[in-house]
Amino acid sequence: MMDALLDLTAQMTREGIRRLLVLSGDEAWTLQQAQALRERLGGDGLWVGSDPVSAPCVAPGALKTLLGREVMHAFFDARRGCDVAALAALSGTLRAGSWLVLLTPPFADWPTRADEDSLRWSDTPDPIVTPNFVHRCCRQFIADPEVLLWQQSDRPRFPLAAPRPDWHPADGHPQAEQALILEQLLRLPPGIAAVTAERGRGKSALAGMLLRQLEGEAIVTAPTRSAVEVLASFAGEAFRFMAPDALLASQETAAWLIVDEAASIPAPLLRQLVSRFPRTLLTTTVQGYEGTGRGFLLKFCASLPRLQSFSLSAPIRWAAGCPLESAIRQLLIFNDEAFRDAPTGEVVLEAVNQSCWQSQPALPEAMYQLLSGAHYRTSPLDLRRMMDAPGQAFRCARASGAVAGALWLVAEGGLSPELSRAVWAGFRRPRGNLVAQSLAAHGGSPLAATLSGLRVSRIAVHPARQRDGLGQKMIASIAADAAGYDYLSVSFGYTPELWRFWQRCGFILVRLGTHREAAAAAIPRWLCSR
Known part of the structure; x- marks a missing residue:
């Protein structure tokens, strides 16, 4: 195994590419193999994980301190949780000829394992299982012939590694x-x-x-x-x-x-x-x-x-067609297929469930691409929330099968009377429930957070269809079907254009923020309908 791996590493260095190596098994076995790989591969061997090992190592949340630098070989510990933003960032630091070694639980058990990283994005008090994301990972790692897949229950599956042209690194002069x-x-x-x-x-x-x-x-x-x-x-x-x-x-x-x-x-x-x-x-x-x-x-x-x-368009730090870049781009949907063709024809609105990530993944992928394009601060953390966080709802506008619009909603409120009173009094701030908590804390109603609401988290329409009223149609469809909810809400950074849009959708202003948000440098407004 090790001799074959070192031969392949030498070939990767000549060809200027990087690859993904997936180690899947129980904690003791994956750690043992990772330590052996770290010793034999040499290089930096940077370890990224919540549990520190021998240096150099860094927690996923601290990885940004290393950005702007280059690393030769890295190990990413995803056995207890997977910070996909850190994984993507790490892949961008790796030099040509490097391996990104990813440690995961056994594929058979992984979908039922609680992901500790979910505490950052799920608005839940305890970690949750993330089956849609995990099944996506497993499907891709198995289907990608360029991934070196080593499962504890099987022999290592090496990439086909067809010969590529030799690569010549940049010499400091303009390409x-x-x-x-x-x-x-x-x-x-x-x-x-x-x-x-x-x-x-x-x-x-x-x-x-x-x-x-x-x-x-x-x-x-x-x-x-x-x-x-x-x-x-x-x-x-x-x-x-x-x-x-x-x-x-x-x-x-x-x-x-x-x-x-x-x-x-x-x-x-x-x-x-x-x-x-x-x-x-x-x-x-x-x-x-x-x-x-x-x-x-x-x-x-x-x-x-x-x-x-x-x-x-041409990569400089590694060769074109780098397998690691392709694997990360596919896994985290860093592509723009949803924008290639303008959706034409009559529009049909439909509900989309999180289970579609497994039954028909192309549909939610296209919706995520559209949402990412419209909201340029969308991050891989939003992808994980969209896949597996509880209380999410989605609507899609399709024209001739192509996604023309996407709407993302979050269920809020429904707190107990005791908790709502504590929010109103300023003693409690439960995770999530952005508008529900604001209604209780600033609306003068101790029981306001007991009401159940749907908050519009993101809405996007394909640029070619943005004058067709699709945004209003999607909002209207939700308002008509939101049985069991007391109100529909949205929070947004004020611009005159957005203000006019939400007014046309029938929303009324219930609160104007007093401070600019750091992310948007705009004053937030809370609007409610119904």
């Missing part, structure tokens, strides 16, 4: 795509440019190359200082960083503003920043763990005047 974009950026008239790409395509390196060649002064900003290490390494002495809030509060000016991972900065804050500089370059990951997506282009970039858009 073909980068050179073309760099030439245009250096001639950019006053205005805004956006460079989007998947992870590993060299967009941060491109920004650093631009910074090094600019004649005037430039300021770099990003969600965190650690996120711009790659950019800084290419920029050299020209690199000058300021945090977004500090930059906005200052009077600093420059010929250029460069914003790395722009979609992770609240849109209103980003809009204020770009308005202060004659030229701005925005770079962002179109798909990935941060929750950025096509919506950044559809929503934010589409509103900018004089915008020039560029994209990088």
